[in-house]
Amino acid sequence: MPVTSVEKDLDQLAITIVADFAAPLRRLWDAYTDPRQIERFWGPPTYPATFLRHDALAGGRSVYSMTGPEGDVHYGCWDWTSADAPHTFEVLDRFSDAAGVPNPDLPTTRMDFVFEETSDGSRLKTTSHFDSLEQMQQLLEMGMLKGTREAMAQIDQVLADLAAFATERGAQAQILSDTQVRVARVIRGTVDQVWRAHNDATLMKQWLLGPDGWSMPVCEIATAVGDSYRYEWQREGGEERFGFTGELLESEEPYRAATTETMIGMDFPATLNEMTLTEVEGGTLLSLVITYANAEQRDAVLATGMTDGMETSYQRLEGLLQPTLA
Structure with a gap:
């Protein structure tokens, strides 16, 4: 299980999740910036994701869908506010419609992703920032932490799959x-x-x-x-x-x-x-x-x-x- 710690900071309205991986730093970074790879772990197994757009740079946008077991489809979008490959990126994560238009009635989360090299591979620290305690509690009640743990448990398998994303692979x-x-x-x-x-x-x-x-x-x-x-x-x-x-x-x-x-x-x-x-x-x-x-x-x-x-x-x-x- 890659998640090693979860910290809730009620004063700062933030939740920080730390995960460790037995893979090089660059390999982990590419897994997040390659739409073919991130969609294999961004959603939990019961709500797999599909990335319809994924611009991994400051000023870029990402649009993704998550499909539930009953065929229900939910959409989200990222607005990339910063990116420094292969070390950090920051996005505003929102609920949206199929075209990527944000839903103003649901919370916006600012997410910081920090990638670090370790003696055994690499580490990812993800911090989610909320606008209010009510917003933070709303997302927790929606199963945010449980879904995140289940989603991140899939990353090791993606990182180990070198053949599917090899440079030598054709179109x-x-x-x-x-x-x-x-x-x-x-x-x-x-x-x-x-x-x-x-x-x-x-x-x-x-x-x-x-x-x-x-x-x-x-x-x-x-x-x-x-x-x-x-x-x-x-x-x-x-x-x-x-x-x-x-x-x-x-x-x-x-x-x-x-x-x-x-x-x-x-x-x-x-x-x-x-x-x-x-x-x-x-x-x-x-x-x-x-x-x-x-x-x-x-x-x-x-x-x-x-x-x-x-x-x-x-x-x-x-x-x-x-x-x-x-």
Whole structure:
């Protein structure tokens, strides 16, 4: 059991939980900042979590759901107020709706996470701060401590699972909901390099090609929020051609970009694509959350082999980045 102490400070309106782990400091930090990993332990076993957004940096946001045994779904969000990798981060934890809009009728908790190296591995000290004794008591009555203990008991298993999150692992698609899919892949390169590779037309034409045998004759990049982009691919030696267009909705260089995406010449609903880049040990975690109009569209796109095409492109990208890292 990783939790070694729980301290309630009624004067300071705070609860501090200390947990020790037989894993390196960086491994523990990455478990909290990687959405694929934190969702395996943030909720207790009876209320597993799914992170729909996870921006592990100051000014970022996280949105997550927790699904109960009866199929009931509850949502929460974090506003990241500070982050100093791999030592500390602070968030405001709120109850919210599915879109991440906070519920003003339920308490907001300020949470400090402090990561320390120990002789046997690493230690995490989590302090939850409350606005009032009534708020503190309300959350305790809702089972906060029991749920936290059960949730943290799952962390050791996640930390030991090196294969599922290895740098060598290819792109993986995970269904998050009826309309959302997350494609994740660790790219061997820095956050700045991976961001530039998605925003430099010359580079994009070299790697964003999907399966072999295609070229990218059109690569018009959106450089500012509100701008449109247009990408087109053509089969080499043939007339077959397809492409996508859309609008840049958000851009937080070099960590996050959100765009719409519509297939040119097709009457399909536009998707929302949210890309987040996170520094992890061994490279940059690229997390792409795609929101479709419905489950039918989601399944139809996945059936095209989209993930395999993305993996081929990411392998090319790493080939471009490796000489610069040598």
